[in-house]
Structures are given as C-alpha cells and as structure tokens.
Amino acid sequence: MHSLFRASRWIALLVLVSTTARLAADDWPQWLGPGRDAVWRERGILERFPAGGPKVRWRAPVNPGFSGPAVAGGRVFVTDRKLAKGAKVNEEDPFDLSVVAGSERVLCLDEGTGKPLWQHEYSAAYGVSYNSGPRATPVAGGSRVFTLGTEGDLLCLDAKDGRVVWSRQFKKDFGVKTPLWGFAAHPLLDGDKLICLVGGAGSVVVAFHKDTGKELWRALTAKDPGYAPPVIIESGGRRQLIIWHPGALSALDPATGQVFWSVPQNIRQNVSITMPRHAGDLLYVSSFYNGSLMVKLDARQPAGTVLWETKKVSEKDTTHLNALMTTPFVEGGHIYGVCNHGQFRALDATTGGRVWENLDLVAKGEELECGNAHIVKNGDRFFLFAENGDLILATLSPAGAKELSRTKLIAPTFSYQGRDVAWAHPAFANGHILARNDKEILSVDLRK
Numbered sequence: 391m392h393s394l395f396r397a398s399r400w401i402a403l404l405v406l407v408s409t410t411a412r413l414a415a416d417d418w419p420q421w422l423g424p425g426r427d428a429v430w431r432e433r434g435i436l437e438r439f440p441a442g443g444p445k446v447r448w449r450a451p452v453n454p455g456f457s458g459p460a461v462a463g464g465r466v467f468v469t470d471r472k473l474a475k476g477a478k479v480n481e482e483d484p485f486d487l488s489v490v491a492g493s494e495r496v497l498c499l500d501e502g503t504g505k506p507l508w509q510h511e512y513s514a515a516y517g518v519s520y521n522s523g524p525r526a527t528p529v530a531g532g533s534r535v536f537t538l539g540t541e542g543d544l545l546c547l548d549a550k551d552g553r554v555v556w557s558r559q560f561k562k563d564f565g566v567k568t569p570l571w572g573f574a575a576h577p578l579l580d581g582d583k584l585i586c587l588v589g590g591a592g593s594v595v596v597a598f599h600k601d602t603g604k605e606l607w608r609a610l611t612a613k614d615p616g617y618a619p620p621v622i623i624e625s626g627g628r629r630q631l632i633i634w635h636p637g638a639l640s641a642l643d644p645a646t647g648q649v650f651w652s653v654p655q656n657i658r659q660n661v662s663i664t665m666p667r668h669a670g671d672l673l674y675v676s677s678f679y680n681g682s683l684m685v686k687l688d689a690r691q692p693a694g695t696v697l698w699e700t701k702k703v704s705e706k707d708t709t710h711l712n713a714l715m716t717t718p719f720v721e722g723g724h725i726y727g728v729c730n731h732g733q734f735r736a737l738d739a740t741t742g743g744r745v746w747e748n749l750d751l752v753a754k755g756e757e758l759e760c761g762n763a764h765i766v767k768n769g770d771r772f773f774l775f776a777e778n779g780d781l782i783l784a785t786l787s788p789a790g791a792k793e794l795s796r797t798k799l800i801a802p803t804f805s806y807q808g809r810d811v812a813w814a815h816p817a818f819a820n821g822h823i824l825a826r827n828d829k830e831i832l833s834v835d836l837r838k
Contacts, residue, residue, distance in 0.1 A: 418819035419462040421527035421576035422665070423766070426621055428719060430768040430818040436838050437771070439783065439797040447822060447833040448504030452497065454804070454828035455523030456574075458815035462530035465507065465549060466499040466817075466824060468831055469537055471514065471523035479521060481805065487570075489517040494524055494539045498552060501820070504833060508552035514541050518572040522804060522828060525574035525617075527815065529584070534600065536584055540572035544586060546603060556603035566590040566615075569660065574617040580644055585631065589615035595633050597647060607647035612637040616662035618675075623668040626692040632668070634675050636660040639685065641692055650692035653685055664713050669720040672697070672739055676713035678730045678760070682742060698742040710742050711735050715813065719765045719772070719786070726772075726786045728752055732761025734791055748791045751784065752776050759807050764815045773818070775825065777811040778802055799834065803827040 415432055422428045436444065453470035460467045473479070474491035494514040498507045518540060526538040535549045542560030547553065560566055560573060566589040575587035583597045583606060594610035610633060618634040622644055631644040636657035641650040655662075658679035667674045673685040673694060681700025688694065700710045711718065711727050718727030724745065725737040732753030736745040749755055752763040752774065762777040771794065774782040781799040785792045802810040804827070816825040821837040 415820040417462045417530075418817035418824075419460050419530040420579065421458060421460075421529075421619060421815060422717070423818065426578070426619075426665075428717065428766050430766050430773070432768070432818075432821060434821070434838050435768050435836050437783070438795040439781075443797040445835045447502075447835055449830050449832045450499055450504040450506070451829065452826055452831050453495065453523065455826070456520075456804075456814050457524045458527040459817045459824045459826060459831060460528040460530050460535070461501060461817050461819035461824060462535075463549065464501045465530075466501050466504075466831070466833075467528040467530060467535050467537075467549075468497050468499070468826060469524040469526075469528060469539070470495050470497065471516075471540075472511075485519050487517050487519065489515050490521055491515050494543065496528070496535070496537050496545065496547060496552065498535075498549070499831070501833070504831075510545070510547060510552040510554065512543065512545075514539055514543060516540060516572075518568055519570050521572075525572055526576045529577050529579050531579045531600065536577055536579065536600070538573055538575075538577055538586065540574070541568055542566070542573045542588075544577070544598070544603075546584075546600070555601075558598065558603050560586075560588050564588050564590050564593050564596070566593070569614055569617065571617065574663075575615070576619040578620045578622070580622060580631075583644065585620050585644070587615040587618070587620065587633070587635070594635050595620065595631075595642070595647070597644075609642055609647035609649060610635065610638075610640060614660040616657065616660050618662045619665045621665055621668070623673070625668070625671070625673075625687040626690060628692045630692055632666045632673065634662045634666050636662050639666065639673070639675055639683065639694075641694065651694050653683070653694060653696060655680065655683065661714065663715055664717040667718055667720045667725075669739065672720070674718065674720055674725060674739070676711050676718055676727065678712055678714040681708060681712045682710040682725075682737070684739065684742060697740075700742070710744065711737055714760050715762045716764065719767065721767075722788070724788055726765065728761055728763050730760060732756065732758030734763070736786070736788065736791075745788055746790050751782065751791050751793060758809070762811070762813055766818055768818070773823070775799065775812075775816050777813060778809075779812045779827070781823065799823070800825045800827050800830075800832060803829055
C-alpha cells in the first residue's frame, strides 16, 4: 500500500513538472528576445493557424514608428511619434531631410488587456530620411525601461510609472550628427552597462551605467556608426562585444571597451544594419550592397580572420545573400535570410555557396526592392513575419523552405516604393505575438 502511495505521488509530481514545463512562458524584454538570438523557447505553440486566423486578444492605437515592442513584467513598451500641429512629412521624397517638428512618445500598456498604463512624451524634431517614427526597440530590465529615439534621445524610465530616471542626448553630449536614417541600433543591456552605438571619433560605441547614465567607457572611430545592433558572444575563452559599423567588424571587451580584433570593411551607403550572427566558430554579417562576410573565430583567443566574402557588388544580381533589414538565422552549418529583393535564400555557412532560393515565401513571386521578413525560431519551425503583414509558419532546412501555414496578422500601413509595408519587428511573449504598424499594436494568441 505504501509503495503504491509513493508511486502515485511520483506520478503526480512528474505530471506537474511536465505540465509546468509545457506551459512555461517567457517575456520578450528586448529586440530578438531574451537571448537576443531570435529564438522563442516557449512550448505549446500552435503548429497551424486556425481557419479565420488566431484569436486577437486586444488592439490599442499607436502613432507611427518602426520600433518593435518589448514585453516584461506584465507590461508592453513601445515607442512612436506624433507630428506637431501643422507639420507635414514629404511623402513624395523620403530623402527630404528638412526638419519636421514633432514629439516622440514612450507608451506602456497592460500586457493582458492593452490598456494604457502611462506614457512619456518629449519634443523630437526629425531631420532624417523616412521620418515617421522611432527605430530602436525598448530594452526592459528590472524596474527600468530604456529607449533610444531617432534623434539620439536616450532615456531611462521607471517601468512602473514612466518617471525619467536619467537621460542622455547623443548629439549634444558627444557632438555627433544624426545618421541618415536616424539612431536605430537597438541598445544592449549587459549587467550594469547599457551599450549603444553613438558615433564620432573614439565613440562609435559607448557604455553607460544603467542606473545613472554615467559613461563607463567609449571606443572605436568611424565616419558613421551605422545601424547594426551590438551583441555579445563567447569565443576564444572570452566574452566578446561585437560591433559592426561601416568601417569594420570589431570585437571588444564588454567590461572595458578594449578592442580585441577588427576586420576592415567599407560598407556602401553605411548600411550596416543586420545584427552579426554567431554560430560555433563562425561570425556572419550581411549588407544590401556589399553582401556577405564570414569570419572564422579563433578558439584559443579573441581573434578573427576572414573565411569568405562576397566579391561581386551588385544590387540585383547577387551571388550570396545581400540582406538589408532582415537579420539572418544561422544554424546547422547553413544561413537562412532574405536577400535585397525579397528572395529567401540558404547558403552553406562554410563556403558561402548558395544552396537554394525561394521566390514565393516572402516575395510571392514579385520583385521587392528592400524586401523584408523577420525570422524567429520556435521548436523545429520558424515564424516569418513578412513585410505585407503575413505571419508564416515554415520549416527551413538545407533541403529547402516549406510553408506550413499563413495568416494575415496586421495591415501594412507604411508606404514604400509603391507598396504598403510593416517593418517593425514583433515580440513573441507568453504564448502571444505582439505586432505593430503605424496605427495600432495588437496581441494575438499563438497557443495550441
């Protein structure tokens, strides 16, 4: 009898543990998720979209912006912009850099209902190309949320009530100019440091103390900081902060800013945008004009040498992968990403050779200049959020791409090259996807 009772208790415990693991949920506190690796680790996520699409939990109005949402502690943080009364954007010429008056806003919503909890608004006159709104996704950590505006306003806010704890202004504090497309590199929170791309002589990358905003260190010099988010990897027995700017791909000590190694580059139009991707002893970057660069990392020490790179410079007839805004995914010895005209491609990571190309998955057979789709892995499948607002479930392997299911997630509202697009990266948190356009943000249930 006692043995039977003990066995029953163990069975009950195993069921509880199994259920807990299956139902475990995660926040999405920064761009590309908790690990900054575009992997959604939750279980119990649907494998096909239901007829009529998945259930929309809530919708909330927002102003224009390219920044994705961050989710932490039952709250959703998103940034947007409002034009000043009488101000107008030149929609006919996105490269009109005339200053347009307006304000940026940090908005905090209840994750469960979408109801606004607080907002912080501040003046922000834009003089950039494509000036509809902020680019950088907020970063939430502990009781704070950090935001970076298009014109270089770095804020630390109390996540509970939106109170400003500290702020920095890149143009004023560092004497730099706003990049053509604005300050867009998503900040990185590492321990007590908030790491940002700033620009200028000796200050391409700057580490601030997260509690005070005090500068801890600065490093690197370049003609332009570019737009690529910083990321930390472990290789050669050290943690390495990877910074990709138009002049080089560099690795630094995140504690001090000391430069470990650099591989020089000359990125046309300063479009270092995608985040460097690390897999094993490989580090990969891709840009619209220059194409791909693969660096082989030294396992014994912080060092890197070029393994292969794209030689041909062409906007349309590209040989490898020329990504613009889509950060590729690297795994299993292969690279998966969206090329500069919407072609979904797979490359051999060791050689750079093209393994396959799919023209239907994202572009649907069309030629899409600057075509875009955000890639997030969940289990053995991938969620692709296409620029037309479709959410696609697919498998990606050396054998090819297979679409499993597709649904319209949100309407694309930003006009580009005669088509409407949704470029903001969504968040995948607590069984839901949160996506935004220039008019609304919504939460959609993706649980089985």
